[in-house]
Each structure stands twice: as structure tokens, then as C-alpha cells.
Amino acid sequence: MSFSMTGYGQSALHFGGYKVEIEVKSVNHRYCEVVIRLPREWTRFEDPLRRTVQRFVKRGRIDVFINKEAEENTAPPVLLNHKAVNTYMEAAREVSERHGLNGELTVRDLLSLPGVFLTPEEVGTNQDPEPEEWGRVLEEGLVKAMEGLVAMRTSEGSFLARDVEQRLNRLEKLHGEMVQLAPSVVEEYRNKLRQRLAELNDGSFAFDEHKFGMEIAIFADRCNIDEELIRLHSHFEQCKGLLRADEPVGRKLDFLIQEMNREVNTIGSKANHLTLVNRVVEMKAELEKIREQLANIE
Structure with a gap:
């Protein structure tokens, strides 16, 4: 069976609050040349993804485009600052004991105080999936796109x-x-x-x-x-x-x-x-x- 060097394939995946779109297109070329364009934070996956492409095609220029977008209506992740909560509660007890005031902090009061919630950037953490998980997702999406490309090249x-x-x-x-x-x-x-x-x-x-x-x-x-x-x-x-x-x-x-x-x-x-x-x-x-x-x- 002969295969054309011209083809197109695409796939879309939803993972970790993001939509990942992968497009693959190929044209004729004397050798097998794979060009991958993807977000900077995924540069580490370029070589494994290139090897995945080479499993499907042996000749031609293959351009791979990978885009990542945050899902719509996805609230930004926040973290509860337990240290701030403990500090507020200690301060409330101290004020009550020292000044003889009655009353306790309620959950509503605590949640309305500044610093109780922190974004991932403020605490130096990231709620995105682990790099290994992204590698698996990108591999899965690329395989689907390549299957579409191979089907077109076969036809x-x-x-x-x-x-x-x-x-x-x-x-x-x-x-x-x-x-x-x-x-x-x-x-x-x-x-x-x-x-x-x-x-x-x-x-x-x-x-x-x-x-x-x-x-x-x-x-x-x-x-x-x-x-x-x-x-x-x-x-x-x-x-x-x-x-x-x-x-x-x-x-x-x-x-x-x-x-x-x-x-x-x-x-x-x-x-x-x-x-x-x-x-x-x-x-x-x-x-x-x-x-x-x-x-x-x-």
C-alpha cells in the first residue's frame, strides 16, 4: 500500500482546567523532518513527541502545532492560608482575655478577613497537573491527531x-x-x-x-x-x-x-x-x- 506525503490531522483534549488543541499537517519532503511548535513550558516534551510522530511516518515534512487555553468559566484556584487563620484566632482570644470582651470569630468573619485566601502565585505553588501527567496527555492527543493524518495519507x-x-x-x-x-x-x-x-x-x-x-x-x-x-x-x-x-x-x-x-x-x-x-x-x-x-x- 502506498502512502501520500500530504495529510492533516487534529485532536482536542480537556485536562486540568485547560483545553489542548493539536494540529498536524504534512507535505512532501525528501527526508523525514518534524517541526513542533508548543508552549514554552512544554519544551521538555519536544523530543518524545517527535519520536511519536516518527512512529507513524517515515518521510515528509510534518508540522505539529500544540495550543493550550484555559477553560471558560473556570474559577482561578485559591488556597486556604491556615497560618493566617490561626493568627487571627489567637489574636481574637488574646483580645478577649486581655480586655474582657465577649464574642468569638465566626467562619463568616474569618473568610472575610484579608490574607485568608491566597492564589497559587502568592504562595509559590501551582495547581496545574504534574509534568508527567501533561506528557501523557500530550502523547495521547498527538497519537489521535497522527491517526487522522495517516488515514488521510492512506486515502x-x-x-x-x-x-x-x-x-x-x-x-x-x-x-x-x-x-x-x-x-x-x-x-x-x-x-x-x-x-x-x-x-x-x-x-x-x-x-x-x-x-x-x-x-x-x-x-x-x-x-x-x-x-x-x-x-x-x-x-x-x-x-x-x-x-x-x-x-x-x-x-x-x-x-x-x-x-x-x-x-x-x-x-x-x-x-x-x-x-x-x-x-x-x-x-x-x-x-x-x-x-x-x-x-x-x-
Whole structure:
């Protein structure tokens, strides 16, 4: 199965009073490049998250965006200052004993006094989840986003593979026509050369069958494309096998397309035949379209 290098995935999680959104997008790239953008306080998780991405993809540029926002209608956390409460109660007892006053501090009185409640910043503590918990949450969210991205890359990859395979079928058809045309090239050249010599012979020179045969033999050797046609057929089979492989095959396919181009160019330079040259032009056009599609296959 072939995979595209283009895809998108996202996920959203709610944890510790925050909403965490993760977006992942990928485009084609020669290697596997992972770029992660996340809040500064989560920088420590960058390497583990990068390794998570690399478990899912082997090639392409993958951009990961992680945002953290406080949930709406979430009250800021406060802490009860027990030291201040004890101080207020001791002071109340002292005033009562020293001055003979009656009455006690109630809960309502205490809660209304300054300093009884402190924010986490005032006491140097933090009510956010522990770093290890955030690491687990980010890992879970990234996995969900990557699953979405892989699903899109798989779907797009299947479409690309079908298109490439159809073009390979077209190339095989052109190849078959070349195989049928190849033997007739020498025969047509022999007939045309014999006819031309007959037209030019005004009786001033004798026709030499031996030299004529040597000329035909040299031409036949020069325009022989059997080896190129055999190698092309082999490349077609290898390409179709790679398109069904469960591994990154983009580079291998790109190499095979280069080899096919080389064989087709050789056929074009050897073929002294108009119909064969036309088939070469058609094959080169199809190979260029395949090459463009392969630029997106992992």
C-alpha cells in the first residue's frame, strides 16, 4: 500500500482546567523532518513527541502545532492560608482575655478577613497537573491527531497508486507496440535502401549484394532496441510490485522512473523509424506525469 506525503490531522483534549488543541499537517519532503511548535513550558516534551510522530511516518515534512487555553468559566484556584487563620484566632482570644470582651470569630468573619485566601502565585505553588501527567496527555492527543493524518495519507496514497498504475498500463501498451514494430524497422530500411539504389542505378555501377548486406547488418546492429525493451518490461513489473508494498517506496519508484527515462531516451536515439519515435514521445510524456505523482508518495 502506498502512502501520500500530504495529510492533516487534529485532536482536542480537556485536562486540568485547560483545553489542548493539536494540529498536524504534512507535505512532501525528501527526508523525514518534524517541526513542533508548543508552549514554552512544554519544551521538555519536544523530543518524545517527535519520536511519536516518527512512529507513524517515515518521510515528509510534518508540522505539529500544540495550543493550550484555559477553560471558560473556570474559577482561578485559591488556597486556604491556615497560618493566617490561626493568627487571627489567637489574636481574637488574646483580645478577649486581655480586655474582657465577649464574642468569638465566626467562619463568616474569618473568610472575610484579608490574607485568608491566597492564589497559587502568592504562595509559590501551582495547581496545574504534574509534568508527567501533561506528557501523557500530550502523547495521547498527538497519537489521535497522527491517526487522522495517516488515514488521510492512506486515502490519498491509494488514489496516487491507482493513477500511477493506470499510467504504467499505458506504458506497457506502448511497449507492446514497440516490440511489434522493432523487427520491421530493419526490413523497411532494407526495402527502402534497395529501392533507392535501384532508382539511382543508371548502369554506371554494378550492384554489390555483399556490400548491401553489410550495410543492412550495420544498420540492424545500430538500431537494435531489444535490450532496452527487455529492461523496460522488468522496470514495469518492479514498479507495480512496489506500489503494493507496505513500506515507503517513493525513492525506489523515483529511481526506477529515472531508469525508464534513460531506456526510452536510448530507444529514441537508436530508432530510425517515425512510428517508434512517436511512441517514445508518448512514453516520455507518461513518465513525466508519473514522476510528478511520485513526488507525493512516501
